Amino acid sequence: MNGVVAVMKRELASYFATPIAYVFIVIFLVLASVFTFYLGNFYERGQADLAAFFTFHPWLYLFLVPALSMRLWAEERKSGSIELLMTLPIEVWQAVVGKFLAAWIFTGIAIALTFPLWITVNYLGSPDNGVIFAAYIGSFLMAGGFLAVGACISATTKNQVIAFILSVVACFLLLLAGFDLVLNFFSGWTPQALLDAIASLSFLTHFTNISKGVIDLRDLVYFALLIGVCLYANTIVLHLKKAD
């Protein structure tokens, strides 16, 4: 565990040692508010809840989270510091988990800083705070899913731009896996069972479930599995890339 904690602390500190942390948090908060009030018609809805706020989270994450995850491994490769990291007496998976946790905690901080909105709806009316809490959990889990996908892709390249673009595309497909846009591509030539499986991969379906206030075990398992599989793949990629 020593390795996980050391890597996590270093990584988290480096967000705040560079402008990344501040730029990310400011942009996230500004965009989240703009979407909520202008696109989400927060006031016009006349309801004291945060549905207008959470609806836009998946789309915010689609661009912001890959911007955070793209550097996780690509930067280490580019600067050569990966040589240092990989010759420390820690296992590769410990470095993978440490880096992922740092990025996840960081997004957690950004999400937590939206608390004034929560206070605002409580001031304006009497919302169901259980639902809002569940939606926060769902949003945090979804950010973890996006991050794990992005971290894995970042490990395949030393070019951050490539990591960013591939991550956005991968996350976009996962986001919309349950929608016709993606499903039409598969329907007709794939068996129904596989089609259902692809549809069940959708971020959006699972997130929507949770954000309605229903924390279903299946949705939790989905995100846990997604993160687990991606981090496992991340470790494998690092092992495979070692040889060249």
Place this chain on the structure above:
Amino acid sequence: MIDCQGLTKQYGRLRAVDDLSFRVQPGEVLGFLGPNGAGKTTTMRIVAGFLPATEGRVLVCGFDVEAQATDAKRRIGYLPEGAPSYPEMTPRSFLAFVAEARGIAPDKRRARLEEVFHLLHLEKVLDQTIDTLSKGYKRRVGLAQAIVHDPEVLILDEPTDGLDPNQKHEVRELIGRMAKDKIIVISTHMLEEVEAVCNRAIIIAHGKILADDTPKGLAARVPSKRLDEVFRSITGGAAA
């Protein structure tokens, strides 16, 4: 002891390291010499456990660097080529990270770090970010990172590259002081460095060992007794 047995590294069609075998004992300071592209860095990366060998294996203090990677890496201090680090960190936070990742007990960490800062004269720049440091300081931060856990084996890829003559002298002194009970392998293309710090030199080219001797023994091979002439006569033939 470092025990390399038949190391081979194949990059596509290029054979960077070709069936290399050698042993290094405690007390030895081995200079790895060779023209650019000879396979020095590749060999060091394999010994440090960063690159897997295509064939052959390396034992460090009895541990296989691939199969028992963590045990082997605990005993190795490694300065990679170009001394990479995390530019946004300060030497203080960077070395604290390395000390923690290397499992130095929290109560001993502070004293050990102070000792290392002092050994490498880093006190003045401890709280400056690494990307603002001169090349010489960056190299010394890299060296500090390699010795922080007082390893049995030190692998230093061009440790004095980019240093001014005074700094070179200091680093060589430091290596000399640590040499007694450690195994030190350094790569260099500065021949005077081999004469100054090494008690054994291996000359490689095209991934093969061409000579393995003491610096004096090597120099004795030519009438002028000059190491650069030996180097040219040995590696010049291989390049042709």
